[in-house]
Amino acid sequence: MSWLQVLKSRFPASQAAQELRWIQQELPKSQWQTAVEQRARLVPLQYILGSQPFGDLTIKCKPGVLIPRNDTEEWCEALKQVIAKSNGPVDVLEYCTGSGCIGLSIATLANVRKVIALDINKQALALSKENLQLNSAKIKAKVEFQYGDLLKHQLPQTSATLLLSNPPYIPREHFSPAGGVEESPGNVRGFCL
Numbered sequence: 001m002s003w004l005q006v007l008k009s010r011f012p013a014s015q016a017a018q019e020l021r022w023i024q025q026e027l028p029k030s031q032w033q034t035a036v037e038q039r040a041r042l043v044p045l046q047y048i049l050g051s052q053p054f055g056d057l058t059i060k061c062k063p064g065v066l067i068p069r070n071d072t073e074e075w076c077e078a079l080k081q082v083i084a085k086s087n088g089p090v091d092v093l094e095y096c097t098g099s100g101c102i103g104l105s106i107a108t109l110a111n112v113r114k115v116i117a118l119d120i121n122k123q124a125l126a127l128s129k130e131n132l133q134l135n136s137a138k139i140k141a142k143v144e145f146q147y148g149d150l151l152k153h154q155l156p157q158t159s160a161t162l163l164l165s166n167p168p169y170i171p172r173e174h175f176s177p178a179g180g181v182e183e184s185p186g187n188v189r190g191f192c193l
Helices: 003-008 013-026 029-040 045-049 070-084 101-106 122-134
Strands: 051-054 057-060 090-095 112-119 142-147 162-165
Touching: 003 013, 003 029, 013 029, 013 045, 029 045, 045 051, 057 101, 057 122, 070 101, 090 101, 101 112, 101 122, 101 142, 101 162, 112 122, 122 142
Parallel strands: 090 112, 090 162, 112 142
Antiparallel strands: 051 057
């Protein structure tokens, strides 16, 4: 059975063909077979490819940290338009940063001075720091990623112009033990259902 046939057994033909193209464009040939097998087992494509576009940024994705969603990117782009029109410098405090995609995207604006982004998940904090390094050429503000547990009131002593939060909103029963969403048959590049 060809790789395309393997993917077509799980996804609509057009989606299978597109995902195979992405696998072949993004990964070395030596990884294609494994990638197709993982995707056929419904491993999210972003975890297989290792990244997800988010506006002008490339966000690394790893199991244990939720994948940036398309609706989050749309919300963030609308928020950036509002922030760009603000008078004076803006300081941002973000709760539940995850991969860091929102805080990093906001930090690309010229009038944002500082972003402090918190998370309780140490894997997420490590990944957000990797994403800061990966996108550092596009970041204009000072960015800090810190551990913080909102339920225990472990928050930084800082003032902020803007408070942001996009906490996980997927019901806990839909999570796998590894920390990701269990099945994603409709998952395509740019979406994580």
